[in-house]
Amino acid sequence: MTNAISIGLDFGSDSVRALAVDCSSGTELATEVVYYPRWKQGQYCVPLKNQFRQHPLDFIESFTKAIQSVVQQLGSAADHVISIGVDATGSSPAPINEKGQVLALLPEFADNPNAMFILWKDHTAIEEAEAINKLCEQPQHSEYLKGCGGVYSSEWFWSKILHIFKQDEAVKKAAASWIECSDWVPALLSGTTAPQDIKRSRCAAGHKCLWNEHWNGLPSYEFFKDLDPSLVEELPYPLFTDTYTAEVPVGTLTAEWAEKLGLSEKVVIAGGGIDSHIGAVGAAAKPYSLVKVIGTSTCDMLTAEKELVTDRFIKGICGQVNGSVVPGYIGFEAGQSAFGDIFAWYQRLLSWPLQQLKKHISDPQELEQAEKTLLNDLAQEWFTHIDLNHLPIALDWFNGRRTPYANQRMKGTITGMTLASDAPTLFGSLVVATACGARAIMECFIEQDIPIHTVMAIGGIAKKSPVIMQVCADVMNRPIEISESDQCCALGGAIFGAVAAGLYKNVTEAQQHMASPIAQTMTPDLQRAKEYEAIYTQYLKWSEICEPQYNR
Ligand SMILES: Nc1ncnc2c1ncn2[C@@H]1O[C@H](COP(=O)(O)OP(=O)(O)O)[C@@H](O)[C@H]1O
Ligand SMILES: O=C(CO)[C@H](O)[C@H](O)COP(=O)(O)O
Structure with a gap:
């Protein structure tokens, strides 16, 4: 007998x-990956300006193909998809209009990057973030x-x-509201995209x-007016009031989507999440x-009991929200703006001569x-001949710094190079820099009395690079448990789907049946961990020295 099936859809x-x-065993039955076609060609992006925009059609076309493929692989079992x-x-x-259409889906905005999704790593709004931080120095907004x-x-x-409002009058006038990608997809699938119908996720909001519950929702009218009057003149205030944790269903598949995807209209759509x-x-x-x-x-996620956190706010991280990861717990987020x-970047740098060579040879396959x-x-080369006494010290802020204490003006740094610093050594120094950045995040929690009992790793690099994971374990001096699933985010989506469909009473129960087992634990090497202590101290010193240089 086929068990109930839940589909997780993960937009990377x-x-x-x-x-x-x-849903009973957590067995992964079928999977598909589809790359966004316009994004792949670099359309609408200007890396030099840190502008990274994604066209909504990239998402629609890609997820349609991905689900259709999964449904085809499931065959008749697709009838058992519940969520x-x-x-x-x-x-x-x-930005969306009053029907909830992303503006770039309208002919007049079709090629306007300001009318598209502004990807997380787009840093064009540094000045606007600074304006928000400045405004919050005032006692009434603190x-x-x-x-x-x-x-x-x-x-x-x-x-x-705020950045787009300053840049683009037409988008400002046409936008009835704004929506996070993680809220838009569930809204689209369930036909609830109109601003008044959108169920905003607790997580993104x-x-x-x-x-925040502490101030009953979004900041005050005066806050937005002081920031820029157009935020309350052009957009409704408040933009939204309620938020929902991801196990709360937003609806069921529309007839149109059910037909297109080959699924039933009864399929429950769970709330979205980051x-x-x-x-x-x-x-x-x-x-x-x-x-x-x-x-x-990297995103570093942690949950803690409300009784332990009490009324404290943890400083220097990216956020703390009641129910953002698992309903009933305080969810914390921290992270590094660049890791892989x-x-x-280093791969591109070293590949430059290969790219030149490729133009002159008939069969570039070997080079590829x-x-x-x-x-x-x-x-492998660096780790085989590892020499921590002669390692250049690098700072991992190549795309700014997310945690501790976000500052997107920070930049990458490599110090202590000699004529002996060859390509594998420099690569090693970058790996150690990212591991030191990871350790700084862990210390930030522990210093503020939020304990960390175990460290787990998921995501591409956790599975693809044992060397990098070993260095993280050594530098953090903690065992790191690596999840077996290559698709923990999509798996998490499927778990929330199963709870939304009523199959399990809560997320913890669903996790017991469906979550990924641990594939491997990286244990710290005691000798190297000791040597890395000294390197971590140097990393912190260089951080202190460099920060003021970039902070202008
Ligand atoms: N073997 C590897 N060593 C170091 N970095 C890697 C390796 N394989 C992939 N990466 C980096 O990992 C990143 C992709 O991570 P992944 O989790 O697969 O994707 P995403 O972050 O888009 O979800 C890229 O930045 C890539 O350069
Ligand atoms: O900032 C985020 C979460 O708050 C991003 O969603 C995340 O960093 C995207 O990461 P990736 O492409 O590496 O999976």
């Missing part, structure tokens, strides 16, 4: 992943930053809206939009497990293969 930075999961749970990157907001670690980021909702939060649930996170989602960037992106294995080859 480059691709969307659909995963069909058996879809969605997660996406965030803060990745877009509490609003408490829920986000004390600093509002240019990666987040209001910074981005709390971590990115300054929504990828890393939902991923932590897929990884079977328990209270006080620090779940590191390690990919392009730093290695991708060399490029593919470059990162693991560098890691």
Whole structure:
């Protein structure tokens, strides 16, 4: 007999992943990955300006293909699909009209990057984030930053809206509201996109939009008016009031989507959530497990009991919200703005001569293969001849700093190079820098009396690079548990779907049946851990020295 099936839909930075999961056993039955076509060609992005925009059609076309493929793989078992749970990157907001259409879906805005989703890593709104932080220095607005670690980021909702309002009069006039990608997809699938119908997720609203129970929702009217009057003149105030945790259904599949996807109209659509939060649930996170989602960037998720947190706000992290990861617990988020992106940068740098060579040879296949294995080859070579006494010290702020104490003006630094610093050594120094950044996040929680009992890792790098994971374990001096599933975020989406459909009474119960087991535990090497203590101290010293240089 076929058991009930839930589909998790995970919108990453480059691709969307659909995963069909058996709700009784957690068995992953079918999966598909589809890369966003326009994004892949670099359309609407200007990396030099840190502008990263994503067209809504990229998402619609890609998730349609991904679900259709999963449904085809399931065959007749597709009749047992009961739910879809969605997660996406965030803060990745877009302007919508009064029907809930993202403006870039209208002919007059079709090629306007300001009318699209503004991807989390778009840092065009640094000045606007600074304006928000400045405004919060005023006593009447001072509490609003408490829920986000004390600093509002240019990666987040209001910074981005304010930036677009300043840049683009037409978008400002046409936008009836703004929506996070993780809220928009469930709304689209369930036909609830009109601003008054959208069920905003606790997760995105709390971590990115300054929504908090402590001040009964969004900041005051005066806050937005003082920030920029157009925020209350052009948009309704408040933009929204209620928020919902992701196990609350937003509706069922519309007839149109049911037909297009080959699923029943009875399929329940769970509330959306941010990828890393939902991923932590897929990884079977328990209270006080620090779940590191390690990919392009890192998101570090932690849950704690309300009784332990009491009325405290933890400083220097990216956010703390009641119910954002697991309903009933305080969810914390921290992270690094670049992790895998730093290695991708180094790969591009070293591949430049290969790219030139490719133009002059008839069969570039071997070179392409060399490029593919470059990162693991560098890691292996460095680790085999590891010499921590002669390691250049690097800072991992290549895309700004998210935690501790967000500051997107920070930049990457490499110090202490000599004529002996070869390519694998420099790669090693970048790996150690990212691991030191990871340790700084852990220390930030512990110093503020939020204990960390276990460290877990999910995401691309957790599975793809044993060397990098070993270095993280050594530098953090903690065992790191690596989840078996390659798709913890999509799996988490499927878990929320199963609860939304009423199959389980809560997330914890659903996790017991469906969450990923641990594949492997990386244990710290005692000798290296000792040597890394000294390196971590140097990392902190260089951080102190460099910060004022970039802070202008
Ligand atoms: N073997 C590797 N060593 C180091 N970095 C890697 C390796 N494989 C992939 N990466 C980096 O990991 C990132 C992709 O992570 P992944 O979790 O798969 O995607 P996403 O972050 O989009 O969800 C890219 O930045 C890539 O450069
Ligand atoms: O900032 C985020 C969560 O708050 C992003 O969603 C996240 O960093 C995207 O990451 P990736 O593409 O590395 O999975």
